[in-house]
Amino acid sequence: MKKISLLVLLCLATISLKAQNDLDALLAAGVEDAQRFANDYLAPGTNGLMYSMNSNWFNTAEAKPLGGFEISIIANAASVKSENKSFLMNTADYQNVKFENESGNSAKMVATVLGDNDPAIFVDIEYKDPLGITRTTTIELPTGIGSENINLLPTAFIQGAIGLSKGIELKARFVPKIKTDDVDIIMYGAGLQFEMTKWLPADKVLPVAISGLVAYTHLDGSYDLSSASTLEGENQRLENGTNTWLFQLIASTKLPVINFYGGIGYIKGESKSDLLGTYRGTSGIFYEEVTDPFSVSSEVSSVRGTLGTKLKLGFFRLNAEYHVSEFNAFSVGLNFGFR
Numbered sequence: 001m002k003k004i005s006l007l008v009l010l011c012l013a014t015i016s017l018k019a020q021n022d023l024d025a026l027l028a029a030g031v032e033d034a035q036r037f038a039n040d041y042l043a044p045g046t047n048g049l050m051y052s053m054n055s056n057w058f059n060t061a062e063a064k065p066l067g068g069f070e071i072s073i074i075a076n077a078a079s080v081k082s083e084n085k086s087f088l089m090n091t092a093d094y095q096n097v098k099f100e101n102e103s104g105n106s107a108k109m110v111a112t113v114l115g116d117n118d119p120a121i122f123v124d125i126e127y128k129d130p131l132g133i134t135r136t137t138t139i140e141l142p143t144g145i146g147s148e149n150i151n152l153l154p155t156a157f158i159q160g161a162i163g164l165s166k167g168i169e170l171k172a173r174f175v176p177k178i179k180t181d182d183v184d185i186i187m188y189g190a191g192l193q194f195e196m197t198k199w200l201p202a203d204k205v206l207p208v209a210i211s212g213l214v215a216y217t218h219l220d221g222s223y224d225l226s227s228a229s230t231l232e233g234e235n236q237r238l239e240n241g242t243n244t245w246l247f248q249l250i251a252s253t254k255l256p257v258i259n260f261y262g263g264i265g266y267i268k269g270e271s272k273s274d275l276l277g278t279y280r281g282t283s284g285i286f287y288e289e290v291t292d293p294f295s296v297s298s299e300v301s302s303v304r305g306t307l308g309t310k311l312k313l314g315f316f317r318l319n320a321e322y323h324v325s326e327f328n329a330f331s332v333g334l335n336f337g338f339r
Contacts, residue, residue: 026125032095033097040089040112041113041144044112055074056331059319060259061197063167063195068338069162070161070336072335073334074159078328099121111141112144113144116144118147125137158173158174174188186219213248217242217246218244238276244270250306
Protein backbone atom coordinates (compact mmCIF):
# COMPACT_ATOMS: atom_id res chain seq x y z
CA MET A 1 0.00 0.00 0.00
CA LYS A 2 1.32 3.41 -0.96
CA LYS A 3 0.86 6.50 1.12
CA ILE A 4 -0.17 9.51 -0.92
CA SER A 5 0.27 12.74 1.02
CA LEU A 6 -2.38 14.51 -1.05
CA LEU A 7 -4.34 15.83 1.91
CA VAL A 8 -1.09 16.47 3.76
CA LEU A 9 -0.78 19.32 1.27
CA LEU A 10 -4.41 20.32 1.67
CA CYS A 11 -4.64 20.00 5.47
CA LEU A 12 -1.28 21.34 6.63
CA ALA A 13 0.73 18.14 6.50
CA THR A 14 -1.46 16.26 9.00
CA ILE A 15 -3.36 13.59 7.00
CA SER A 16 -1.98 10.59 5.13
CA LEU A 17 -3.98 9.18 2.25
CA LYS A 18 -3.73 5.50 1.30
CA ALA A 19 -4.29 4.34 -2.24
CA GLN A 20 -3.36 1.41 -4.43
CA ASN A 21 -2.97 3.59 -7.49
CA ASP A 22 -2.21 7.29 -7.88
CA LEU A 23 -4.44 9.65 -9.82
CA ASP A 24 -1.76 9.78 -12.50
CA ALA A 25 -2.35 6.08 -13.31
CA LEU A 26 -5.64 7.16 -14.91
CA LEU A 27 -3.62 9.05 -17.52
CA ALA A 28 -3.46 5.71 -19.32
CA ALA A 29 -7.12 6.34 -20.24
CA GLY A 30 -6.24 9.76 -21.67
CA VAL A 31 -5.94 13.24 -20.21
CA GLU A 32 -9.64 14.02 -20.58
CA ASP A 33 -10.77 10.95 -18.62
CA ALA A 34 -8.13 11.48 -15.92
CA GLN A 35 -9.15 15.13 -15.54
CA ARG A 36 -12.85 14.26 -15.28
CA PHE A 37 -12.19 11.75 -12.49
CA ALA A 38 -9.72 13.99 -10.63
CA ASN A 39 -12.18 16.88 -10.58
CA ASP A 40 -14.95 14.81 -8.95
CA TYR A 41 -12.50 13.03 -6.65
CA LEU A 42 -10.72 16.12 -5.27
CA ALA A 43 -13.52 18.71 -5.11
CA PRO A 44 -15.06 17.66 -1.74
CA GLY A 45 -11.62 17.82 -0.09
CA THR A 46 -10.71 21.26 -1.41
CA ASN A 47 -14.22 22.56 -0.64
CA GLY A 48 -14.04 21.31 2.94
CA LEU A 49 -10.65 22.91 3.34
CA MET A 50 -12.05 26.29 2.31
CA TYR A 51 -14.66 26.12 5.07
CA SER A 52 -12.12 24.96 7.65
CA MET A 53 -9.65 27.75 6.90
CA ASN A 54 -12.32 30.44 7.43
CA SER A 55 -13.15 29.63 11.06
CA ASN A 56 -12.37 31.81 14.10
CA TRP A 57 -11.73 35.12 12.35
CA PHE A 58 -13.45 36.80 15.33
CA ASN A 59 -14.40 36.07 18.95
CA THR A 60 -16.38 39.24 19.69
CA ALA A 61 -18.15 42.03 17.85
CA GLU A 62 -16.31 44.62 19.94
CA ALA A 63 -13.44 46.27 18.08
CA LYS A 64 -10.27 46.92 20.03
CA PRO A 65 -9.38 50.53 20.91
CA LEU A 66 -6.40 52.24 19.35
CA GLY A 67 -3.30 50.21 20.26
CA GLY A 68 -5.26 47.29 21.70
CA PHE A 69 -3.97 43.97 20.45
CA GLU A 70 -4.52 40.22 20.62
CA ILE A 71 -2.35 37.25 19.64
CA SER A 72 -4.16 33.95 19.08
CA ILE A 73 -3.35 30.30 18.46
CA ILE A 74 -6.30 28.84 16.57
CA ALA A 75 -7.27 25.28 15.64
CA ASN A 76 -10.17 24.56 13.28
CA ALA A 77 -11.80 21.46 11.84
CA ALA A 78 -14.51 21.01 9.22
CA SER A 79 -16.60 17.87 9.62
CA VAL A 80 -17.03 15.45 6.71
CA LYS A 81 -20.62 14.47 5.94
CA SER A 82 -21.53 11.16 4.34
CA GLU A 83 -22.50 12.85 1.07
CA ASN A 84 -18.98 14.28 0.78
CA LYS A 85 -17.39 10.82 0.85
CA SER A 86 -18.54 9.50 -2.51
CA PHE A 87 -19.68 10.57 -5.96
CA LEU A 88 -21.57 8.89 -8.78
CA MET A 89 -19.09 7.81 -11.44
CA ASN A 90 -20.78 7.08 -14.75
CA THR A 91 -18.42 5.43 -17.22
CA ALA A 92 -20.76 6.50 -20.04
CA ASP A 93 -19.20 9.96 -19.54
CA TYR A 94 -15.70 8.54 -20.05
CA GLN A 95 -14.04 7.61 -23.34
CA ASN A 96 -11.78 4.75 -22.27
CA VAL A 97 -12.86 3.68 -18.77
CA LYS A 98 -15.32 0.97 -17.72
CA PHE A 99 -15.92 -0.77 -14.42
CA GLU A 100 -14.40 -4.21 -14.18
CA ASN A 101 -16.94 -6.81 -15.34
CA GLU A 102 -19.37 -4.00 -16.15
CA SER A 103 -22.69 -5.37 -17.28
CA GLY A 104 -25.51 -2.98 -18.10
CA ASN A 105 -25.15 -0.49 -15.24
CA SER A 106 -22.39 1.98 -16.06
CA ALA A 107 -22.86 4.13 -12.91
CA LYS A 108 -21.52 3.38 -9.47
CA MET A 109 -20.80 5.31 -6.25
CA VAL A 110 -17.03 5.57 -5.71
CA ALA A 111 -14.89 7.26 -3.06
CA THR A 112 -13.87 10.89 -3.13
CA VAL A 113 -10.64 11.99 -1.48
CA LEU A 114 -12.67 12.04 1.77
CA GLY A 115 -14.15 8.55 1.48
CA ASP A 116 -13.20 4.89 1.19
CA ASN A 117 -13.78 2.19 -1.41
CA ASP A 118 -14.65 -0.86 0.68
CA PRO A 119 -14.43 -3.24 -1.04
CA ALA A 120 -11.91 -2.00 -3.58
CA ILE A 121 -13.25 -0.86 -6.96
CA PHE A 122 -11.43 -1.69 -10.19
CA VAL A 123 -11.79 -0.19 -13.66
CA ASP A 124 -10.68 -1.43 -17.07
CA ILE A 125 -8.78 1.13 -19.13
CA GLU A 126 -8.39 0.90 -22.90
CA TYR A 127 -5.26 2.26 -24.60
CA LYS A 128 -3.39 1.78 -27.84
CA ASP A 129 0.10 0.31 -27.99
CA PRO A 130 2.81 1.63 -30.37
CA LEU A 131 1.41 -0.59 -33.15
CA GLY A 132 -2.05 0.95 -32.80
CA ILE A 133 -3.55 -2.18 -31.28
CA THR A 134 -6.21 -1.53 -28.62
CA ARG A 135 -5.36 -3.17 -25.32
CA THR A 136 -6.88 -3.19 -21.85
CA THR A 137 -5.36 -2.88 -18.39
CA THR A 138 -7.05 -2.92 -14.98
CA ILE A 139 -6.31 -0.48 -12.14
CA GLU A 140 -7.77 0.11 -8.71
CA LEU A 141 -9.50 3.46 -8.17
CA PRO A 142 -7.94 5.64 -5.45
CA THR A 143 -9.49 5.46 -2.03
CA GLY A 144 -9.56 8.41 0.39
CA ILE A 145 -8.92 9.40 4.00
CA GLY A 146 -12.05 7.50 5.03
CA SER A 147 -9.86 4.38 4.92
CA GLU A 148 -8.06 5.88 7.94
CA ASN A 149 -11.38 6.63 9.74
CA ILE A 150 -10.66 10.36 9.44
CA ASN A 151 -13.78 12.53 9.36
CA LEU A 152 -12.31 15.98 9.95
CA LEU A 153 -10.39 18.49 7.82
CA PRO A 154 -8.14 20.43 10.21
CA THR A 155 -6.39 23.77 9.83
CA ALA A 156 -4.42 25.84 12.34
CA PHE A 157 -3.13 29.41 12.43
CA ILE A 158 -1.29 32.03 14.38
CA GLN A 159 -3.43 35.16 14.28
CA GLY A 160 -2.96 38.76 15.36
CA ALA A 161 -5.34 41.70 15.71
CA ILE A 162 -4.78 45.38 16.49
CA GLY A 163 -7.18 48.28 17.06
CA LEU A 164 -6.93 51.25 14.68
CA SER A 165 -9.42 53.56 16.45
CA LYS A 166 -13.00 54.54 15.55
CA GLY A 167 -14.20 50.96 15.78
CA ILE A 168 -11.81 49.57 13.17
CA GLU A 169 -9.64 46.50 13.82
CA LEU A 170 -7.04 44.97 11.52
CA LYS A 171 -6.44 41.20 11.59
CA ALA A 172 -3.82 38.91 10.04
CA ARG A 173 -3.26 35.15 10.20
CA PHE A 174 -0.55 32.91 8.83
CA VAL A 175 1.00 29.48 8.81
CA PRO A 176 4.81 29.66 8.62
CA LYS A 177 6.16 28.03 5.46
CA ILE A 178 6.32 24.24 5.84
CA LYS A 179 8.88 22.52 3.66
CA THR A 180 9.73 18.81 3.70
CA ASP A 181 11.14 16.43 1.12
CA ASP A 182 7.70 16.11 -0.51
CA VAL A 183 5.50 18.96 0.75
CA ASP A 184 5.87 22.74 0.47
CA ILE A 185 3.02 24.85 1.86
CA ILE A 186 2.23 28.36 3.10
CA MET A 187 -1.03 29.97 4.19
CA TYR A 188 -1.87 33.56 5.10
CA GLY A 189 -4.80 35.94 5.35
CA ALA A 190 -5.93 39.42 6.37
CA GLY A 191 -9.20 40.88 7.59
CA LEU A 192 -10.84 44.16 8.58
CA GLN A 193 -13.48 44.33 11.30
CA PHE A 194 -15.50 47.50 11.90
CA GLU A 195 -17.82 47.94 14.89
CA MET A 196 -20.92 49.85 13.88
CA THR A 197 -22.14 50.39 17.45
CA LYS A 198 -18.98 52.42 18.13
CA TRP A 199 -20.39 55.06 15.82
CA LEU A 200 -23.59 55.45 17.90
CA PRO A 201 -23.96 58.03 20.71
CA ALA A 202 -25.30 55.38 23.12
CA ASP A 203 -22.40 52.97 22.54
CA LYS A 204 -21.35 52.85 26.22
CA VAL A 205 -24.81 51.80 27.47
CA LEU A 206 -25.76 49.31 24.76
CA PRO A 207 -25.71 45.68 26.07
CA VAL A 208 -24.46 44.30 22.75
CA ALA A 209 -21.95 45.17 20.07
CA ILE A 210 -22.56 44.79 16.33
CA SER A 211 -19.85 44.74 13.70
CA GLY A 212 -19.00 43.64 10.18
CA LEU A 213 -15.98 41.71 8.91
CA VAL A 214 -14.33 41.22 5.54
CA ALA A 215 -11.49 38.66 5.40
CA TYR A 216 -9.30 37.08 2.72
CA THR A 217 -7.31 33.82 3.04
CA HIS A 218 -4.81 32.30 0.61
CA LEU A 219 -3.06 28.91 0.48
CA ASP A 220 -0.20 27.81 -1.78
CA GLY A 221 0.96 24.20 -1.67
CA SER A 222 3.02 21.76 -3.68
CA TYR A 223 3.41 18.00 -3.31
CA ASP A 224 6.27 16.15 -5.04
CA LEU A 225 4.82 13.05 -6.73
CA SER A 226 8.15 11.61 -7.90
CA SER A 227 8.44 8.90 -5.25
CA ALA A 228 4.73 7.93 -5.35
CA SER A 229 3.99 8.07 -9.06
CA THR A 230 3.28 4.87 -10.98
CA LEU A 231 4.60 6.49 -14.17
CA GLU A 232 8.08 7.46 -15.25
CA GLY A 233 8.82 11.13 -15.87
CA GLU A 234 10.35 14.33 -14.57
CA ASN A 235 9.31 17.10 -12.15
CA GLN A 236 6.06 15.31 -11.27
CA ARG A 237 4.11 17.32 -8.72
CA LEU A 238 0.66 18.49 -7.65
CA GLU A 239 0.28 22.20 -6.95
CA ASN A 240 -2.69 23.80 -5.23
CA GLY A 241 -3.74 27.44 -4.97
CA THR A 242 -6.76 28.36 -2.86
CA ASN A 243 -8.34 31.79 -2.35
CA THR A 244 -11.37 32.57 -0.17
CA TRP A 245 -13.37 35.60 0.94
CA LEU A 246 -15.54 35.84 4.05
CA PHE A 247 -18.19 38.54 4.62
CA GLN A 248 -19.65 38.41 8.13
CA LEU A 249 -22.16 40.27 10.29
CA ILE A 250 -21.38 39.76 14.02
CA ALA A 251 -23.18 40.45 17.30
CA SER A 252 -21.87 39.82 20.84
CA THR A 253 -22.65 40.54 24.47
CA LYS A 254 -20.49 42.97 26.50
CA LEU A 255 -20.09 41.22 29.87
CA PRO A 256 -16.97 41.26 32.10
CA VAL A 257 -16.04 37.55 32.10
CA ILE A 258 -18.16 35.26 29.91
CA ASN A 259 -19.57 36.46 26.60
CA PHE A 260 -21.51 34.98 23.72
CA TYR A 261 -21.25 35.90 20.09
CA GLY A 262 -22.77 34.85 16.80
CA GLY A 263 -23.48 35.99 13.31
CA ILE A 264 -24.40 35.30 9.74
CA GLY A 265 -21.84 35.28 6.96
CA TYR A 266 -21.12 34.43 3.36
CA ILE A 267 -18.12 32.42 2.11
CA LYS A 268 -16.89 32.52 -1.46
CA GLY A 269 -13.77 30.74 -2.66
CA GLU A 270 -11.99 28.86 -5.41
CA SER A 271 -9.36 26.12 -5.23
CA LYS A 272 -7.27 25.08 -8.22
CA SER A 273 -5.07 21.97 -8.39
CA ASP A 274 -2.55 21.42 -11.21
CA LEU A 275 -0.96 18.09 -12.10
CA LEU A 276 2.42 19.17 -13.46
CA GLY A 277 5.52 17.54 -14.89
CA THR A 278 6.20 14.89 -17.53
CA TYR A 279 4.56 11.44 -17.43
CA ARG A 280 5.50 8.30 -19.39
CA GLY A 281 3.99 4.83 -19.02
CA THR A 282 5.71 1.70 -17.73
CA SER A 283 4.91 -2.03 -17.65
CA GLY A 284 3.47 -2.01 -21.16
CA ILE A 285 0.81 0.69 -20.70
CA PHE A 286 0.39 4.35 -21.50
CA TYR A 287 2.88 4.90 -24.30
CA GLU A 288 2.08 8.54 -24.96
CA GLU A 289 4.21 11.11 -23.10
CA VAL A 290 2.34 14.11 -21.67
CA THR A 291 3.56 17.27 -19.95
CA ASP A 292 1.51 19.24 -17.40
CA PRO A 293 -1.53 17.02 -18.07
CA PHE A 294 -4.40 18.93 -16.48
CA SER A 295 -5.84 21.38 -13.98
CA VAL A 296 -8.98 20.92 -11.91
CA SER A 297 -10.83 23.41 -9.76
CA SER A 298 -13.72 23.71 -7.34
CA GLU A 299 -15.70 26.65 -6.00
CA VAL A 300 -17.74 27.32 -2.87
CA SER A 301 -20.40 29.95 -2.36
CA SER A 302 -22.52 29.57 0.74
CA VAL A 303 -24.17 31.28 3.69
CA ARG A 304 -22.74 30.41 7.12
CA GLY A 305 -24.14 30.74 10.63
CA THR A 306 -21.86 31.07 13.68
CA LEU A 307 -22.39 30.68 17.43
CA GLY A 308 -19.58 30.97 19.98
CA THR A 309 -18.55 31.84 23.51
CA LYS A 310 -15.50 33.48 25.08
CA LEU A 311 -14.05 33.39 28.58
CA LYS A 312 -11.95 36.40 29.68
CA LEU A 313 -9.45 36.14 32.54
CA GLY A 314 -7.31 39.28 32.49
CA PHE A 315 -5.04 39.23 29.46
CA PHE A 316 -5.89 35.54 28.82
CA ARG A 317 -8.95 34.54 26.78
CA LEU A 318 -10.33 31.22 25.58
CA ASN A 319 -13.02 30.93 22.92
CA ALA A 320 -14.90 28.16 21.15
CA GLU A 321 -17.33 28.36 18.23
CA TYR A 322 -19.40 26.30 15.83
CA HIS A 323 -20.31 27.08 12.22
CA VAL A 324 -23.27 25.72 10.27
CA SER A 325 -22.85 25.66 6.50
CA GLU A 326 -22.23 23.26 3.60
CA PHE A 327 -19.36 21.90 5.71
CA ASN A 328 -20.04 22.38 9.42
CA ALA A 329 -16.94 23.40 11.37
CA PHE A 330 -15.82 23.99 14.93
CA SER A 331 -12.90 25.95 16.29
CA VAL A 332 -11.08 26.81 19.50
CA GLY A 333 -8.74 29.69 20.18
CA LEU A 334 -6.19 30.50 22.86
CA ASN A 335 -5.87 34.28 22.98
CA PHE A 336 -3.54 36.71 24.74
CA GLY A 337 -4.10 40.43 24.55
CA PHE A 338 -4.51 43.89 25.95
CA ARG A 339 -7.41 46.28 25.30
